[in-house]
Amino acid sequence: MNEKPAMVPLGPDERMDPPRNSGHDSGKADQSRVSDARSHARKGSRFSALRILAIGITLYALVVLALGVVWSRQPAKFDVATLQSQEIETYGGKAVPGTAVVAAAIGVGETLLEKPGGFLYNDLTPPGLYLDNMPKWEYGALKELRDSVRALRNDFSRSQTQSIESEHAKQADVKLAIDASSWLLPSAEEEYRQAVDSLRLFMRDLATGQDRSVRFYARADNLAAYLSIVEKRLGSLALRLSASVGDHELTAALVQNVDGSNVEPEATQVGSGDSATPWHLVDNTFYEARGYTWALLHMMRAISIDFADILASKNADMSMQQIIRDLEGASKPMVSPIVLNGHGYGFVANHSLVMASYISRANAAVLDLRILMQQG
Structure with missing residues (x-):
């Protein structure tokens, strides 16, 4: 009786995988590549937009x-x-x-x-x-x-x-x-x-x-009335500028020609006592004084033209020239990019005190000129 040979089971290495669908796999690969390309394109466009925005800002x-x-x-x-x-x-x-x-x-x-x-x-x-x-x-x-x-x-x-x-x-x-x-x-x-x-x-x-x-009407009394206003403005600015160091005695020395009636309320609050002007307000007062003296310089030059006869008759030409010189000093161009606020004889200057010095001198000359207009 003939017997059929026994079937020997195949080993794991000898098993045959089922045939793959090559068309289906290639389609998935194409879709994957397209998806990756779109993702890279979106990332690239987003990066370009952010870069353009950063450059623009x-x-x-x-x-x-x-x-x-x-x-x-x-x-x-x-x-x-x-x-x-x-x-x-x-x-x-x-x-x-x-x-x-x-x-x-x-x-x-x-x-x-x-x-x-x-x-x-x-x-x-x-x-x-x-x-x-x-x-x-x-x-x-x-x-x-x-x-x-x-x-x-x-x-x-x-x-x-x-x-x-x-x-x-x-x-x-x-x-x-x-x-x-x-x-x-x-x-x-x-x-x-x-x-x-x-x-x-x-x-x-x-x-x-x-x-x-x-x-x-270029009259002496009209000019005196205007100068009385200028006195108060200059006195107030000098007091506020000198308060940058909080030295009460120095403040009194710089504005010795200013009495209580000629000082604005804001200047009295800043200059009273020994407290210094806050550091973040020093430049505000300084540039306000610069703007006022700049405009006043042009007005004083105009007054010296329109009131030339009155000034000559009162022998007040020298007082007017003194005012103009001090205002020119107060409005000189600044070299420093920031307003320095030193104290005493230290390494750092104090621009507020320099400005206060010019303004106080101009204020004294304005006072002399006003008295000449009223009494000279």
């Missing part, structure tokens, strides 16, 4: 910083006599007393509006938003411009207490009174520009003589 920050540096520079001084001639030629008039004072006010107002960056005090966007020094400078210059225009309205353009005030001077005074931080309906810039336009109309009527009611 960096460039914007650099531009903002550069503009902040440029916009923080003090504007150059202008020549009052030249500006007076240009304004008069526009209307075909002639130089009469008062045209230099009005021209100086126009020049200060236009500088606030037309300097690099424009008027920054009410800005809500960078770089004006983060700038601190230039807005304080603008506030100081604006304070002096308001004082000058108010004196023009109440004193210089009126012959006596019961005379009719000039409508153009009144409009300029009212427009300048708006809050400097106002930015919408109406904005401060819009109101200040209208004030400059009103001053130009006053200049036109004064230089051409078209409106006989527009006059400028």
